[in-house]
Amino acid sequence: MPPIIRIADAKDYVGETVTVRGWVKRRTGKGKLAFLRIRDGSGIFQAVAFRPNLGDETFAKVKSLTTESSVILTGQIKADERAPGVPGGYEMDLSDIEIVQLAEAPYPIAPKEHGVEFLLDNRHLWLRADSQWAIQRVRATVIRAIRDWLDDHGFLLVDTPILTPAAGEGTTTLFEIDYHGEPAYLAQTGQLYNEANIFTFGKVYCFGPTFRAEKSKTRRHLQEFWMVEPEIAFCKLEELLEIEEQFVSYIVQTALEKCADELKLLGRDTSLLENVQPSFPRITYDRAVEMINEAAARGDTVPPHNEPVPAIEWGDDFGAPHETYLAGQFDRPVFVTHYPSAVKAFYMEPEPGRPEVCRSADLLAPEGYGEIIGGSERMSDPEMLEAAIRKHKLPEDAYDWYIDLRKYGSVPHSGFGLGVERTVAWICGIHHLREAIAFPRVLGRLKP
């Protein structure tokens, strides 16, 4: 019995006869010669079937194969420059084939362009496409890098609840569920619980799905997305930014190193990612507003539609074109710090001597991918926090425990949240977040 191998390992078996189990992506042929593009999860290669070698009966089996049929193939591995695939350069000279199932024809997804609606309706099949295979492998690598870096830098993973009694930040729309007769909400952040956990563990992170019921219908939004949220005790804003730039650089460089084949398959220009090394530029909100208004006065435009940069007034939050313009001025991600307190969450520490701005920082990714991190130094004074909660008209009794944290050994502390799908989309160079997660939850869509 020949050994069963993975396509990714084919290079180690040149000249040997082996067995591969997988699916027929596509069959092409030329008379007595047929090519089977085979996928097994680990990689993609082709099996070459030549009638004089196989005999008429086996060759007829090959010719009968439909797209996505499941097969067990046996043959000799050969190195051949003409062989396409991932990693490519190796193919199987087929000697025997077992058809596990002859797939129904036609397979719904044809080798051509498709519309978004059709692809999302068929997401369970679309995932088999080369591009989707590559993206999910990058995603898994990004998640691994996130956890490795945090675990190796003294952070403890502490899971936070998904069923919560009240709004985390009090700003966005929540999914409400029935918690045995009382209303509960799917978590939009684990941050407040992280802030409790730092008093036990110093540096913590939570990592899980979060839920936003906003009627957001853009390529930068999902109803359900994954977020990693580190939180650090005895940490001021300046130190937080150093952590963030080390963290993001590690994630990007790890993806470049471990997913070179996948990024190549996706056609990603990785030269733009190689710059992602510390340190990242830092600009204040004040300076950002100046830059935007100078650009608006010059009539500068931003991709993808080359719209003019809209002018902005101090105090307004940035729109997508503003973020794209700002990010476009730098060759790596850029921190924008000290936003107006009025446009940010209630818990952010005001800047000493300038209470109208807070010690916050967003990290904007290049190429129009927008905000991948939102972070800040948190308010550490109990009275100031109580006043902020009242000012934002939040239910005070829901935050009593949160205020307690400032009464018993309060310390300066900071944290941030990194959106996994936005990070994956940026690294992969894909247009829409929906491709960065296997089964995206976008507005108006729950199936599959």
Added chain:
RNA sequence: UCCUCGGUAGCUCAAUAGGCAGAGCGGCCGGCUGUUAACCGGUUGGUUGGAGGUUCGAGUCCUCCCCGAGGAGCCA
């Protein structure tokens, strides 16, 4: 919730001024010894999103509705 665009074969799209609903891809049959979303020949394939209206005649014009995409607000 608001703004813009869209819905015709399994898929991607076309259809002059209101006048026989088409092409490519996919599928199926046949041909070809190096295919890369092959090529050549043949063939299959329709409740034009739904309801109503105008008209001799509606994919096309009118009204209402449904669905989708992009964006705004909000945010990762």
